[in-house]
Each structure stands twice: as structure tokens, then as C-alpha cells.
Amino acid sequence: MKRLLPLGTALLVSLASYAQKPFTTGNQRWADSVFARLTVDEKIGQLMMPRANFTNQPYDQEKLKSWVRDYKVGGFVWFANQPYRQTSMINDLQALSTVPMMMGEDLEWGLTMRLDSTVRYPYALTLGAIRMNDDWFYRMGKQIGEQCRRAGIHINYAPVADVNNNPNNPVIGFRSFGENREEVLRKSQAYMRGMQDAGLITTAKHFPGHGDTDVDSHADLPIINHTRARLDSLELYPFKRLIERGLNGVMIAHLSIPALDPTPNQASTLSKPIVTDLLRKELGFEGLIFTDAMEMQGVAKHYPPGVAGVKALLAGNDVLETFTDVPVMFQAIKKALQSGEISQADLDDKVRRILRAKAWLGLDKYQPAPLARLSEDLNQPRAEALARKMAEGSITVLRNEAGTLPIKDLMHTKVAAISVGTPAQGPANPTAFQSMLMNYLPVDTFRVDTKTPEAQLTAIKEKLAGYDLVLVSLHSPFMRSANAWPEPNLKLAKNFTGLSNAAYLFFGNPYVLNQLPGMEQSKALVVTYQETAVMQELAAQLVGGGIGANGQLPVTVNPNFKFGDGLRVQPMGRFQYAMPEMVGIDSRILNAKLDSIVNQGLMAKAYPGASVLVAKDGAVIFKKVYGKPTYESSQLVREGDLYDLASVTKVSTSVLALMRMQDEGKFRPDMTLGELFPKWKNSNKANLKLIDILTHQAGLKAWIPFWQTALDSTSESGWKPRTFSTEQSRRYPIAVADHLFLHRRYRRELLRQIEESPVKPKQGYVYSDLSYYLYPQIVEKLTGEKWEDYLKNTFYRPMGATTLTYNPREHYPLDRIIPTEYDSLFRKELIQGRVHDEGATLMGGISGHAGLFGTANDLAKLYQMYLNGGVYGNQRFISEKTLHQWTSYPFPVEVNSRRGIGFDKPDRNRPGLSGPPSASPASFGHSGFTGTFVWVEPKEKMLYIFLSNRVYPTRNNSKIGQLNIRTQFGEMIYEAIRQSAVVGF
Structure with missing residues (x-):
């Protein structure tokens, strides 16, 4: 599997090999041959990059095409629109041009600055808050460069290298990395290098520094009244250093700076002392010099368009950009050339530089940008992940x-x-x-x-x-x-x-x-x-x-x-909610695989809906809901909906409590049931060891249909005396259905039936619920606290897992609780908000084997605690030693048991039977009858939760098992981990 270079290594490679002189690696022969055949008019056209569109307005396609045909413009500057529409138009215009054009756009914080439905990187001011991480900034530049080239863009008018030290600056502000020149330099430099390594022309702006102004140059001409010494020490500093380190483009600001050029109302864009003498000669810049938008009032207020364009070229700019009067600009330049105001040599020098830049861009081998998969390519998950990580760092x-x-x-x-x-x-x-x-x-x-x-x-x-x-x-x-x-x-x-x-x-x-x-x-x-x-x-x-x-x-x-x-x-140490890329997984692979397996179950009607979650390295990387609460429902499943967890209750309540009791010295797995539950010291179960009971090989009966033992076909009600009533009263307080109430002492009868049930020690492995009816009583006696209160106060509430509860009707509206089965035999109604398991129902909804409800998110916190070795939120709940003991195989292979103590584990002889086929021997989890499943994989520091109501409308629906949906869901996670080659953070 191919792995990418670590980012620090990638940046060092870039720094070591970076060309100090711009555009030296392009096809010089091509540039020279194109130059040799250009007419004077065509050379003038190369200097112009007019405005292609107004923000979110339709393109005037015929006008743009006429500028290409009639004036041979060297490129266009693009503004807000839709990516597919813009790239399509770029392709159309390029097809008309005899010399491939350069396309430019203001994309300081990524394509989303101008193009909808693309990756949004944070603003520069936000990024300025990051304690320097060159790798992130380099990677951001590389990604933006790749996105630009994919969309047909060759020039990004970025980075903003202005040092913003004026809180009232109306135009730079959040577009600057901040007020510290070193921070601005380092971040601009890494960003620049990334873009240029992706084959993009960058334009550090707004030279010689727009940070200390309180006037917007879009509206007027700002004046900076600082000394040359101050300008050298602050405003000019980032630009000087970027030039030394390979900058290939600069944008000139519309500023009046008397210390550099005292000419009244003279924008720096039009100043030869600033553009040629300072930038080109003194600082030795050999890349392309771009004007800021020629339609901005900082320059347009004092000079007509054609005059301003000529003055900008005379000042030393190579490219005039963002204006709408191409004929006027063209004629003004041509007139100045004919009059000798602009020399032929100066024109030729600018055109050669532009053509060298185009050769460096690879335009000698120009190909139109493919429109297929454009949106997907511009929205790589790795880019979104980086943007999120940089936002977090700020x-x-x-x-x-x-x-x-x-x-x-x-x-x-x-x-x-x-x-x-x-x-x-x-x-x-x-x-x-x-x-x-x-x-x-x-x-x-x-x-x-x-x-x-x-x-x-x-x-x-x-x-x-x-x-x-x-x-x-x-x-x-x-x-x-x-x-x-x-x-x-x-x-x-x-x-x-x-x-x-x-x-x-x-x-x-x-x-x-x-x-x-x-x-x-x-x-x-x-x-x-x-x-x-x-x-x-x-x-x-x-x-x-x-x-x-x-x-x-x-x-x-x-x-x-x-x-x-x-x-x-x-x-x-609580959950982070992150993208899969942040833990080294390709989200496209993961999403496709998991969506496929869950949707397979939906289409097969294995369940009406599901709520699933995947966490890795302490981060929730996939949390999604599917389908509806019932097939007939008009509403969709929501992330906050509670599911009946069924037998997942065992390892979320009873096993959890017993491990804690072991840590406190109140319980040992080698204790007998008679020791732990003295009431039964004379029963046939007194000598059964808890470790055998909890691994389902003590000889207990699998289950008892308790409600059926209360039937009496001879009575008018259909029930034996002192069992059920259709009306609630002090004697019948326990609602097992809307119109069915249990006698207050019936639970004694239930426990008596368990106590008197037969034991068959030689029967081998038989999965049994019966002991779990006892654990609430046992734990209440050991702790002096009611079972549910103990669980909530000791575990769930400190973790923030507050939806984990019994009898959710008492705490949540019904529309937040997913229905299970329509019980046509016993309760004769749709079961919603009451436990599906009949035995747990007879315990008032509270038992150690069933009855717990909750959301995938809250359940995952408990299993992250298990994955963390007993810790969650910097709080220890279970000792690591105890947890390891309970989640390991307690017996040798010869015993042929796939159980930990309470937990299910991979079958050592038949991989994929009880867990995902790729599950390691260290993994563990449990399934639930209603369609639930939890699995923890320490080897990958991963867990997943699968909640569904497969028993709706009937438990006879076994498609979830036939299709192996829950274990295959886990297998898809293992496959995604194996197939991903993503550099994490």
C-alpha cells in the first residue's frame, strides 16, 4: 500500500529544491517561439487580464469571446460563480485563443472565496492564531494549488502578506495573518511554497503593504505616512523575504506612500519609484508584477482607465488586471507605444516574462480542464480535514x-x-x-x-x-x-x-x-x-x-x-468528533462501504431504520442514521432517538457493575452463586461458579417463557389469579402495556421459577439469560443503592451518557423512542418505550439482561471507556487489570468457548460467526435480539455501534442475521482501514 511522505519531510524536500529565480524550469523554447510569431497587437493583448464576470452574474459570453478573438487578451480574472459553469467557460475561451491564457482569481482562503460548493479554509486572521505549523500551511497551499489547476485557474491572488496593525483597517483586517511580521512571513512563505509546488503562480499582496490603512482602496486612495525606515522594518519585511525565497508573483496596492513617491494622488500601482526602482531593482524581484484591480477607486478616481493602464505599465507592472474596458485599454497602450511613451523593448520584456510564466505553468502543453468529476475533485475529504484541523489549531x-x-x-x-x-x-x-x-x-x-x-x-x-x-x-x-x-x-x-x-x-x-x-x-x-x-x-x-x-x-x-x-x-479524553482522514482513513472508502451495507439491509427490509457510529483513536469518525422508525412512518430516524438495546444491556449494566464490584473487593468471578446470592445457598445452583455462569457453560436453562406460565384458559381474563389486570391499582402497579398491569409481587414468582429450573452441567455451551435477573438485587445489596441509580450515578452521568436509561417513557417523549415489535400474543400492542423482552417487562422493565435504552452516541462513550482500559473523560471507572481479565478468553482453546466473562468474542474456530471476520483475538462485544450490536477492537483502537429495530413489525424477520449485516458492517471498517493511505494529523 502506497504511503505519502510525512508532511515535514515533504516541506523539507520543497525547501531544499526550490528555485530562487522564478519561471526558470519552463519550456523556454516554446516561450521564444511564441514570442517570435506575435504581432505587436498580440503582444499588447498579453498584458491584459480583464474582468470575466461580476459576482454571481451571468457571463457575457459573446463579449468575452470577442476580447479573445479581437484583442488576444492574455487571460481573465474571475469572480464568484459556480465551479462547473466557470470551468466550462474557461475551456470555451481557451479554445478560441491562439496562445493559452492565464486565468486568475482571488482565492485567499480557498476556492470557496469565489466558487460555491468548494472547500472552505479558514480566514488568514484565523490561521494567524495557529502557533506555527509550517506543514499545515504548506499542505493548505498545495491543496489550493491543486484545486485551482483542476478548475483551470493558474494564478491565485494570494497570499496576503500585509502586516495588519491597524484595528480600523476596513479592507485587510481578517485577510491578514496578523500584526507580527515574523508570523506573517512564516505563514505566507509556507502557503506560497505549497501553491507554487502545485504549479500555481502566487501573488503576494498588497505591495508595499496595505496593513496600516483606515481607507478602503476600493473606494478611495489610502495614504500611508510612514518613514522609509518604518516601511523597511515592518510593511516591506514579508515581501523582501518572500522574494528571497522564491516568490513568483507580486500584486501592487493602490496606495499613496509619500516616503516612497511624493507625487500627489499617485497610487503605488502607477509609481515607477515603487514598482521598478524598489520592487524590481532594489529588491531584485524577477517574477510577474500584477496591478491590483484597475477599476478600484484608489486608482480610477484620479485617472481615466486608459491613462491609468499606461501609467501602470510605465511604472513597471507586467499585467493589468480586472477592468471591463478592453478596447479603451488596448487603444491607450497602442497609442503610447506608437508615440514612444512605452518603448518596444519594455513591451517585449514584459511579454517574454509572461510567456516564460506560461511555459512554467505547462501551457505549452495546454489541455482543457475535464468537467467530469469536477465537483468531487474540488472537494477532496483530505482538504476538508486539513481545513478543520487548522480551524481547531486556531x-x-x-x-x-x-x-x-x-x-x-x-x-x-x-x-x-x-x-x-x-x-x-x-x-x-x-x-x-x-x-x-x-x-x-x-x-x-x-x-x-x-x-x-x-x-x-x-x-x-x-x-x-x-x-x-x-x-x-x-x-x-x-x-x-x-x-x-x-x-x-x-x-x-x-x-x-x-x-x-x-x-x-x-x-x-x-x-x-x-x-x-x-x-x-x-x-x-x-x-x-x-x-x-x-x-x-x-x-x-x-x-x-x-x-x-x-x-x-x-x-x-x-x-x-x-x-x-x-x-x-x-x-x-472525551470523544472528539472528526473526519476519518484525521485518523488516517479515507472517508470516501469508509462512507461508501458502510452506506452500502446498511442500505442493503434497508432494501431487504431487514429493519426499517438504523443508527450507527464508528470511533477510532478516541474520535467519532462516522455517525449516521438511516431509514425510518417504522416502515409506515413519515419521519426519519434522528441521531437523538433511543433504541431498545436488548442483550447489549448485559455488558452495559450487569457486567459493568460486577467488574466494578471486583475492583472494590466485593466480587470475584470464581465465587459460587450461593456465596454471592445467599438466598439460593440451598438451591441446585448454589455451587455454580460465576465464571461458568457468565460464560454460559454452567448448565443453566436458556430461558423461561414466564408470561406463558401465567396463562389460564379457564379464567375469564385469560390469566391466573394475582398475575395481571386490565386496570392499574396499588395491587397492580406495573404497566407492561397500555392496558395490562402486573401484580406487584409477581416478580417473586419469576425468581422462584428461575431458582427451581433444572441445571444440566454436561450440556456444554448454552446461552442463558437467567442469572442476569439476579444481578440488580445482588448489586443493590453490595452497594446499598438502587440498581438504576447506581448505574447512572457511577457510570453514565459522569460520562455524559445520559440517555442510557431504563423505562425511557418516564424521561423522553415517545417520538424519540424507536418502536420494536407489534406483540400480538402477550401485550397485544406495538411496543414503544417499553422493553421488548417479556421477562424484563415482568421485572418492571428493569433487569440485568435487557431493558436498557439509549442512543448510539451515548452507548459509544461506555465502550470507549472499555477500549481505553477503563478510563473515559480522565476518570477511571474500571481497573485495566479487571477489564483485561473480563474481555479475554478465560479458557484454553480446547474448551471451545468464544466467550469472555460476560462479553462475546471472536469464535476461535469459525471467524466471522460472532464478530467481524477480521476481528482480532483481543476484540469483544455483544449482540442484541432487537437488532443491536457493539464491538470493540483494541488492535485498531476502534469500536462501532449498530442499532436497529429489526423486530419491527415481527421478531420472525431474521434477515439481519441471514445477511450478516452487523458483522459485515464491522468488516467494512477493517477493510477501509486496510485500503486507506491517508496521512493523518
């Missing part, structure tokens, strides 16, 4: 009083999460932050916006006072500068600042913190720089303890929050 914690975050005590901390600034759609529509947070613990959610009435805001604030922790998320789409937030938004935010029990999550431009007094006194303050769904989800994972934080402020906000500030926060 998260910055500025306050964390007494370790408020992550939340340590999930069991006792009452939490509310209020979203401030997003449309107030109510708790039924939580934000991405709130939704992710619910994977960790129950949260009450609120949403308010600028339209929320004052009285409602006051009522919400009063209610929030009753919580131990309030997570206030402040949302803003206004990113430009410190003054970006409108007054109504600031007023709304100030309503919820200064809360004594609050931690703040700020999703926006950090400069705005200066307008929110009191934030420096908050219990916790987290800055994520953007309010994308990814950022919100990552912030929630930080709060929940799934990830840590290592970011630093890339800018100074005020004396309380300065450049470089950022507390390091460690994760708590």
Missing part, C-alpha cells in the same frame, strides 16, 4: 478562571447555552455550537437576536441566573474591522456580558472585544474568529473536553488582550 482561550473549560463535572453541572446574534428560531433549532454540545451533556438552549423584545431578553437573563454555567456564544458575520459590528448587535451583546456564571464563546473578529467591556473579567473567554458551522462545532468540542486549545491572538485588541495571548487547554 481556537484561542483568553480567560479560563479555575479551569472552567472544559466542563469537568458533567453529572452535577447544570448548563445553559444561549446564542446571541443568530436568528432566534427557538430551542427546536439549535445552533451548530449547541447541537454539538449536546453530544457531551444535556443543555438547555436559548437564541436571541436584534429583534427579540426587551421583555423577553430580561426574562431570559433572569432564567439564566439559575444555571451553574451559562455558555454565551456571541455571533457576528461582520468581519471587516474593529468597527464592524452595527450598534444594534453591540447593544444586544452587551445585554449578556458581565454574567457572573458565564463563559463566552466569541465567533467573530477579535478586535470587536474592545467594544464589549467586562470581557476581561469573565469566567472563560474563547475566540474562534469566525462563526462557521465548523468553528462552532469545534468550540463545543473544546467545552465538552473532546479537544484542547492552543491558539494565540494574532493581533492586539487592547491592554487586556494582546498579540500572543492564549492559554493552552488540554482535552479531557
Whole structure:
């Protein structure tokens, strides 16, 4: 299996082999031959890259084609549109051109800056918060370069090498890596190298530095009144170093800089002292020089288009870009050439440089960009994974009083999460932050916006006072500068600042913190720089303890929050929710395989719906629901729906509790049942050892149809006296169905039948439920706590696995509980929210062998604890020694048992019988009659959960077993691991 180079190695290879002089590796012969045959008019055309379209507007195809045919333009600059449409148009235009054109686009944070449905990398300011990781930035550049070339783009107007040290900068701001020149340089350099290694022309911008302005050059001409010494030490610094390290393109800003050129109203774009004398001669830049958009008011306000174009060329620019008056620009240049204002030698020098660049791009062998699979190729999961990882690395914690975050005590901390600034759609529509947070613990959610009435805001604030922790998320789409937030938004935010029990999550431009007094006194303050769904989800994972934080402020906000500030926060060992690529698995392979096997079951009607989860290396990498609760249902299965876990209950309750009892010295697997349960010390089961019972080879009867023993065909009700009633009362308090109630003492009769059942020690392996009816009583006696309370308080609630419960009707609405079977014999109704197993029903829904309900997500936390050797969330629940003992084969091969102590394991003689065929001897799990399955694979640090209601509408449906759906689901995970060749993080 081919493996990629580690990223550090890949970057070192790039640095070692990088050409210092741009465009020296192209086909020079081709460039010379093309130059030799160009007419003067065609040479002029090479200098022009006009605007191809306006944002999200239709292309004027005939006009663009006429510019190619009549003016031989050297390329186009593209703006927002749809990838397929743009690439198709690029191909059409290239087909008309006698010299392949260069296509350019502003794609600073990836193609998504202009093209919909593509990978979104974080903004530069967000990336500026990452404590430097050259590999990530290099890889990002490489990926963006590959995506550009795939879409037919040759020039990315990036990186932004401006050092942004002016909070009021209206045009750079979040587009800069920050205020520190070294950070800006390192990140720009790694980003540049990645793009250029992918065969892309980069254009560091906005030379000589646009960071310290308070005017947008789109609207007017900014003035920078700094000395040359200051410019050399700060603004020019990144550009100088990038040029030294192989930069192949520069974009000139529209700035007035008197220290470099005192000409009034002279944009740097039009300044020979800046473009030629400083950039070309003094700094020795030999790559392509591009103007910024010639239609921007920073230049267009003071000169007509044609005049500005000529002046830009005279200043030393090679390429004029982004304008719509091609005929005017062409004629102005030609006139200047004919008059001698522009020399032929100067024109030829620019054209030769452009053609060398085109040769370096491989345009001597131009091929149109294939349209087939364009969307798939532009959305590689590895790119999305990198973008997520970089976003995670940027998260910055500025306050964390007494370790408020992550939340340590999930069991006792009452939490509310209020979203401030997003449309107030109510708790039924939580934000991405709130939704992710619910994977960790129950949260009450609120949403308010600028339209929320004052009285409602006051009522919400009063209610929030009753919580131990309030997570206030402040949302803003206004990113430009410190003054970006409108007054109504600031007023709304100030309503919820200064809360004594609050931690703040700020999703926006950090400069705005200066307008929110009191934030420096908050219990916790987290800055994520953007309010994308990814950022919100990552912030929630930080709060929940799934990830840590290592970011630093890339800018100074005020004396309380300065450049470089950022507390390091460690994760708590709870689940991270990640893409498969982050653990070295190709998500396309994994998704295709798992979707295929689950959908096979759906199509075969092996079950109406399913909820599945895969975790690896402590990260949930696949969590998905399929189908409907019933075949007739109009609603779909949801991730928060609870399933009847059936016999998975055994290893999620009884086995769990007994292992804990062993750690506490209250239980040993070699004890006899008579020792553990003295009530039966005189029964035929008194001398049975628990290890034999728990491995199903003690001779116990498989099961007893308890409800059938209560039948009496001679009675009017059909039941024996003191068993069932159709009306609930003190004597018949236990509801086993909507209209069927059990006598309060019938459980004694059930246990009597188990006690008197025969024992056949020589019968060998026979799977039996009977002992599991006893464990709740045993554990209650050993702990002094009720069975369900013990499980929830000792295990589930501390883990945040709060949906794991018996009798879910008491805690959840019915529409959150997946139905099981229509019981036409005993309960004569659809079973929903009550345990499917008849014996557990007769125990009031609470037993050690069945009755537990829960979601895939919460169940997975318990099995991650097992996988971790007894630890979850930095808390030890079971000793590693005990867990190893119970999950190993307790008997030699000759015994021919596939069981651990309580757990199921791979059959040593028939792989694939009880678990996936590729399961290792160390793996373990259990299946459930209703269609459930759990499996833990220590060898791969992997587990999976498969929940379904295959018994709907009848248990006679055995297709899930016939098709081996649950074990094949696991096998597909093993195959995906083997077939993947993905560099993780």
C-alpha cells in the first residue's frame, strides 16, 4: 500500500529544491517561439487580464469571446460563480485563443472565496492564531494549488502578506495573518511554497503593504505616512523575504506612500519609484508584477482607465488586471507605444516574462480542464480535514478562571447555552455550537437576536441566573474591522456580558472585544474568529473536553488582550468528533462501504431504520442514521432517538457493575452463586461458579417463557389469579402495556421459577439469560443503592451518557423512542418505550439482561471507556487489570468457548460467526435480539455501534442475521482501514 511522505519531510524536500529565480524550469523554447510569431497587437493583448464576470452574474459570453478573438487578451480574472459553469467557460475561451491564457482569481482562503460548493479554509486572521505549523500551511497551499489547476485557474491572488496593525483597517483586517511580521512571513512563505509546488503562480499582496490603512482602496486612495525606515522594518519585511525565497508573483496596492513617491494622488500601482526602482531593482524581484484591480477607486478616481493602464505599465507592472474596458485599454497602450511613451523593448520584456510564466505553468502543453468529476475533485475529504484541523489549531482561550473549560463535572453541572446574534428560531433549532454540545451533556438552549423584545431578553437573563454555567456564544458575520459590528448587535451583546456564571464563546473578529467591556473579567473567554458551522462545532468540542486549545491572538485588541495571548487547554479524553482522514482513513472508502451495507439491509427490509457510529483513536469518525422508525412512518430516524438495546444491556449494566464490584473487593468471578446470592445457598445452583455462569457453560436453562406460565384458559381474563389486570391499582402497579398491569409481587414468582429450573452441567455451551435477573438485587445489596441509580450515578452521568436509561417513557417523549415489535400474543400492542423482552417487562422493565435504552452516541462513550482500559473523560471507572481479565478468553482453546466473562468474542474456530471476520483475538462485544450490536477492537483502537429495530413489525424477520449485516458492517471498517493511505494529523 502506497504511503505519502510525512508532511515535514515533504516541506523539507520543497525547501531544499526550490528555485530562487522564478519561471526558470519552463519550456523556454516554446516561450521564444511564441514570442517570435506575435504581432505587436498580440503582444499588447498579453498584458491584459480583464474582468470575466461580476459576482454571481451571468457571463457575457459573446463579449468575452470577442476580447479573445479581437484583442488576444492574455487571460481573465474571475469572480464568484459556480465551479462547473466557470470551468466550462474557461475551456470555451481557451479554445478560441491562439496562445493559452492565464486565468486568475482571488482565492485567499480557498476556492470557496469565489466558487460555491468548494472547500472552505479558514480566514488568514484565523490561521494567524495557529502557533506555527509550517506543514499545515504548506499542505493548505498545495491543496489550493491543486484545486485551482483542476478548475483551470493558474494564478491565485494570494497570499496576503500585509502586516495588519491597524484595528480600523476596513479592507485587510481578517485577510491578514496578523500584526507580527515574523508570523506573517512564516505563514505566507509556507502557503506560497505549497501553491507554487502545485504549479500555481502566487501573488503576494498588497505591495508595499496595505496593513496600516483606515481607507478602503476600493473606494478611495489610502495614504500611508510612514518613514522609509518604518516601511523597511515592518510593511516591506514579508515581501523582501518572500522574494528571497522564491516568490513568483507580486500584486501592487493602490496606495499613496509619500516616503516612497511624493507625487500627489499617485497610487503605488502607477509609481515607477515603487514598482521598478524598489520592487524590481532594489529588491531584485524577477517574477510577474500584477496591478491590483484597475477599476478600484484608489486608482480610477484620479485617472481615466486608459491613462491609468499606461501609467501602470510605465511604472513597471507586467499585467493589468480586472477592468471591463478592453478596447479603451488596448487603444491607450497602442497609442503610447506608437508615440514612444512605452518603448518596444519594455513591451517585449514584459511579454517574454509572461510567456516564460506560461511555459512554467505547462501551457505549452495546454489541455482543457475535464468537467467530469469536477465537483468531487474540488472537494477532496483530505482538504476538508486539513481545513478543520487548522480551524481547531486556531481556537484561542483568553480567560479560563479555575479551569472552567472544559466542563469537568458533567453529572452535577447544570448548563445553559444561549446564542446571541443568530436568528432566534427557538430551542427546536439549535445552533451548530449547541447541537454539538449536546453530544457531551444535556443543555438547555436559548437564541436571541436584534429583534427579540426587551421583555423577553430580561426574562431570559433572569432564567439564566439559575444555571451553574451559562455558555454565551456571541455571533457576528461582520468581519471587516474593529468597527464592524452595527450598534444594534453591540447593544444586544452587551445585554449578556458581565454574567457572573458565564463563559463566552466569541465567533467573530477579535478586535470587536474592545467594544464589549467586562470581557476581561469573565469566567472563560474563547475566540474562534469566525462563526462557521465548523468553528462552532469545534468550540463545543473544546467545552465538552473532546479537544484542547492552543491558539494565540494574532493581533492586539487592547491592554487586556494582546498579540500572543492564549492559554493552552488540554482535552479531557472525551470523544472528539472528526473526519476519518484525521485518523488516517479515507472517508470516501469508509462512507461508501458502510452506506452500502446498511442500505442493503434497508432494501431487504431487514429493519426499517438504523443508527450507527464508528470511533477510532478516541474520535467519532462516522455517525449516521438511516431509514425510518417504522416502515409506515413519515419521519426519519434522528441521531437523538433511543433504541431498545436488548442483550447489549448485559455488558452495559450487569457486567459493568460486577467488574466494578471486583475492583472494590466485593466480587470475584470464581465465587459460587450461593456465596454471592445467599438466598439460593440451598438451591441446585448454589455451587455454580460465576465464571461458568457468565460464560454460559454452567448448565443453566436458556430461558423461561414466564408470561406463558401465567396463562389460564379457564379464567375469564385469560390469566391466573394475582398475575395481571386490565386496570392499574396499588395491587397492580406495573404497566407492561397500555392496558395490562402486573401484580406487584409477581416478580417473586419469576425468581422462584428461575431458582427451581433444572441445571444440566454436561450440556456444554448454552446461552442463558437467567442469572442476569439476579444481578440488580445482588448489586443493590453490595452497594446499598438502587440498581438504576447506581448505574447512572457511577457510570453514565459522569460520562455524559445520559440517555442510557431504563423505562425511557418516564424521561423522553415517545417520538424519540424507536418502536420494536407489534406483540400480538402477550401485550397485544406495538411496543414503544417499553422493553421488548417479556421477562424484563415482568421485572418492571428493569433487569440485568435487557431493558436498557439509549442512543448510539451515548452507548459509544461506555465502550470507549472499555477500549481505553477503563478510563473515559480522565476518570477511571474500571481497573485495566479487571477489564483485561473480563474481555479475554478465560479458557484454553480446547474448551471451545468464544466467550469472555460476560462479553462475546471472536469464535476461535469459525471467524466471522460472532464478530467481524477480521476481528482480532483481543476484540469483544455483544449482540442484541432487537437488532443491536457493539464491538470493540483494541488492535485498531476502534469500536462501532449498530442499532436497529429489526423486530419491527415481527421478531420472525431474521434477515439481519441471514445477511450478516452487523458483522459485515464491522468488516467494512477493517477493510477501509486496510485500503486507506491517508496521512493523518
